[in-house]
Amino acid sequence: MDHASPIQCRLQRYPTRLDGADVFAFSRDPLSRVGPGEVRIRMSHISVDPGMRGWMTPKRSYMPPVKLGEVMRAFGVGEVVESQADGVSPGDWMTGFTGVQTEAVLRAQGLRKIDTRWGAPRDYLSGLGMTGYTAYFGLLNVGAPGASETVVISAAAGAVGSIATQIARIKGCHVIGIAGGPHKQDFVLNQLKAHTALDYKAAPIAEQLRAAAPNGIDVYFDNVGGETLDAALGLIKRHGRIVLCGGISQYGDMDGVRGPSNYLQLVAQSARMQGFTMRDYLDRIPEAFAALVQWRASGEIIFREHIVKGIERFPEAFAMLFSGGNEGKLLIEI
Numbered sequence: 001m002d003h004a005s006p007i008q009c010r011l012q013r014y015p016t017r018l019d020g021a022d023v024f025a026f027s028r029d030p031l032s033r034v035g036p037g038e039v040r041i042r043m044s045h046i047s048v049d050p051g052m053r054g055w056m057t058p059k060r061s062y063m064p065p066v067k068l069g070e071v072m073r074a075f076g077v078g079e080v081v082e083s084q085a086d087g088v089s090p091g092d093w094m095t096g097f098t099g100v101q102t103e104a105v106l107r108a109q110g111l112r113k114i115d116t117r118w119g120a121p122r123d124y125l126s127g128l129g130m131t132g133y134t135a136y137f138g139l140l141n142v143g144a145p146g147a148s149e150t151v152v153i154s155a156a157a158g159a160v161g162s163i164a165t166q167i168a169r170i171k172g173c174h175v176i177g178i179a180g181g182p183h184k185q186d187f188v189l190n191q192l193k194a195h196t197a198l199d200y201k202a203a204p205i206a207e208q209l210r211a212a213a214p215n216g217i218d219v220y221f222d223n224v225g226g227e228t229l230d231a232a233l234g235l236i237k238r239h240g241r242i243v244l245c246g247g248i249s250q251y252g253d254m255d256g257v258r259g260p261s262n263y264l265q266l267v268a269q270s271a272r273m274q275g276f277t278m279r280d281y282l283d284r285i286p287e288a289f290a291a292l293v294q295w296r297a298s299g300e301i302i303f304r305e306h307i308v309k310g311i312e313r314f315p316e317a318f319a320m321l322f323s324g325g326n327e328g329k330l331l332i333e334i
């Protein structure tokens with residue numbers, strides 16, 4: 001094996017639950033020559049996302065599944081080292097679906113050039129990328145909270161949740177963040193500046209929420225589903241909104257996903273529950289980008305990143321999402 005060759009992480013089998021290191025396999029295949037319209041990119045960071053679980057099942061989703069043997073699909077960011085594409089030169093930085101690999105030859109059209117004056121390249125995978133946009137549009141467009149309304153956010157110490165928590169606070173909402181464990185609870189309260197932080201592992205979440213939101217919930221930004229979604233439904237106010245961003249508590253068994261049993265509260269309270277993905281807002285990315293850049297410059301928002309070094313640790317990092325091992329946006333540094 002040529003140790004100067006790039007490393008690829010390939011999907012070897014579809015996981016049934018959240019099992020097994022043998023889901024992924026590493027290869028060291030040499031790169032093809034850079035052809036017209038293509039660029040060779042040396043990756044600096046790879047994004048590790050719960051959504052990858054959905055790409056590893058043949059079930060219908062918003063994207064086709066990754067085929068067995070293919071390089072695992074992932075957002076990444078890297079520096080162009082060779083280019084045969086118009087308007088792209090060596091030294092430029094690009095982001096997009098780069099895959100879990102150290103270096104790759106990719107079509108430039110499927111990638112986006114980034115401007116490193118606004119942030120470090122890795123920021124374009126966290127607060128200035130898909131993570132930040134998901135929090136921005138999910139909260140402000142789907143949830144549409146008014147100032148002083150009560151907003152509850154689950155997985156609040158995670159990538160999307162930590163940004164959504166801070167945006168809700170910026171918008172003058174009464175913010176309740178939910179996370180697992182005292183360390184994350186402290187982070188949500190003292191660094192993200194939520195008004196209340198609940199540790200769902202410490203006591204039943206329904207009881208804790210009832211005490212924290214005695215008058216009910218106007219907007220629930222759901223990242224986890226399951227018991228927490230049911231608890232929030234039980235407290236939803238009249239004309240309240242539930243934002244379905246994700247349901248990570250259900251990703252372990254994609255064939256046995258459990259829906260909310262409390263959904264009739266939507267009828268009783270004339271409330272709304274709506275899913276979304278970032279794809280719904282592609283034409284409005286500049287608006288979210290400008291807002292996130294400005295909030296960070298003024299110190300109103302922080303982008304917490306959790307960095308794991310080395311592509312060979314991708315399987316371990318992916319598992320961290322489900323054990324709660326990450327605080328903030330989980331990234332692999334190449």
Ligand SMILES: NC(=O)c1ccc[n+]([C@@H]2O[C@H](COP(=O)([O-])OP(=O)(O)OC[C@H]3O[C@@H](n4cnc5c(N)ncnc54)[C@H](OP(=O)(O)O)[C@@H]3O)[C@@H](O)[C@H]2O)c1
Nearest residue numbers: 050155158159160179180223245246247248249277278324
């Ligand atoms: N709709 C979209 O366009 C879109 C885009 C990106 C992400 N998402 C979704 O948003 C959610 C968060 O994604 P992210 O990238 O920001 O990940 P993340 O929150 O940084 O990481 C996942 C976190 O989920 C929590 N978690 C794991 N298992 C759980 C369980 N059984 N019950 C409760 N909490 C659990 C853990 O935090 P604790 O330690 O607090 O348990 C973990 O740190 C996911 O559901 C994801 O699928 C949706």
